[in-house]
Amino acid sequence: MTSQDFGIRDGEVEVELPAKTDAGLYFIGRIRTPWKERRDCPKNARESDAVCTIELDPRWAAGLQDLATCSHIILLYWMDQSRRNLVLQVPAHYGVQRGTFALRSPARPNPIAMSVVKLLGIDGNKLSVVGLDCLDGTPLLDIKPYFASTDSVPEATVGWHRRKG
Amino acid sequence: MTSQDFGIRDGEVEVELPAKTDAGLYFIGRIRTPWKERRDCPKNARESDAVCTIELDPRWAAGLQDLATCSHIILLYWMDQSRRNLVLQVPAHYGVQRGTFALRSPARPNPIAMSVVKLLGIDGNKLSVVGLDCLDGTPLLDIKPYFASTDSVPEATVGWHRRKG
Numbered sequence: 001m002t003s004q005d006f007g008i009r010d011g012e013v014e015v016e017l018p019a020k021t022d023a024g025l026y027f028i029g030r031i032r033t034p035w036k037e038r039r040d041c042p043k044n045a046r047e048s049d050a051v052c053t054i055e056l057d058p059r060w061a062a063g064l065q066d067l068a069t070c071s072h073i074i075l076l077y078w079m080d081q082s083r084r085n086l087v088l089q090v091p092a093h094y095g096v097q098r099g100t101f102a103l104r105s106p107a108r109p110n111p112i113a114m115s116v117v118k119l120l121g122i123d124g125n126k127l128s129v130v131g132l133d134c135l136d137g138t139p140l141l142d143i144k145p146y147f148a149s150t151d152s153v154p155e156a157t158v159g160w161h162r163r164k165g
Numbered sequence: 166m167t168s169q170d171f172g173i174r175d176g177e178v179e180v181e182l183p184a185k186t187d188a189g190l191y192f193i194g195r196i197r198t199p200w201k202e203r204r205d206c207p208k209n210a211r212e213s214d215a216v217c218t219i220e221l222d223p224r225w226a227a228g229l230q231d232l233a234t235c236s237h238i239i240l241l242y243w244m245d246q247s248r249r250n251l252v253l254q255v256p257a258h259y260g261v262q263r264g265t266f267a268l269r270s271p272a273r274p275n276p277i278a279m280s281v282v283k284l285l286g287i288d289g290n291k292l293s294v295v296g297l298d299c300l301d302g303t304p305l306l307d308i309k310p311y312f313a314s315t316d317s318v319p320e321a322t323v324g325w326h327r328r329k330g
Contacts (some may be wrong), residue, residue, distance in 0.1 A: 015224055024186025028274050045315055059180055063252035065264030069324025087228035099230030101308040110306045111192050116316055143266040148321045156313045158232025163253045
């Protein structure tokens, strides 16, 4: 990966970051994927059916109890190579200026990514999942059960995206 | 709120936290809700149709561009009063021991909550939304567009929850 990948483009706007952070995160594991460089990653998670592995630190492994009964889970992970000071950005694959909070770009004040993945199985502290698009070695922040009752909104729309098509 | 609300119960298991955190978060705003104490909060977000307000810090307000075209958004926020060292816990309303990662409890190594909410409107740096259940003043971490294509899985099941009913 080169720094160029994360450089600023025409139409992008930075703000000054706060002088200090307000809370601290623990990396609780790592995500193992087939993608070693950013250009190899699928554009979004539905583009790939690659099986990826979540390696949870043994410290936390007891917390996996009952999780195998879930068909789908939510993963939160840390996009540790992303810029945090962009409020307007121009994603390469759209070529149009958008607000950071209207995008799923990793560049955001807190570069926490959220993915819904299919859980294939759990073996000790390792989970096999399908539905990721992140770099190999990405730090894991959280695992949650996916509840269709509160998390699934099939009729949801993203106007700027729909209009583009 | 009393410390008792967050005390340990029979069947709950703690681990030693890592000596230090690995990354830092910025609080980018606050969530305003009608609920001032934990006991007043709805058990889950579908229990309430209260309109809540997201107050984004002006520093980040330009990042809201294009967001108003979204019918639903994802909010990440920080459950700053939660224990971080529980791997097995016994939620009061279930009364059964479960693994932390099989629960949506705020008590987890990184107490980041994720809610899918309906976006009613945006006025300057304030967003009106429906679908939250958190305390008034909760720190905001991120706002993302909700894409049904990757985020909605209507057929997802949580076995331990279904069996209980």
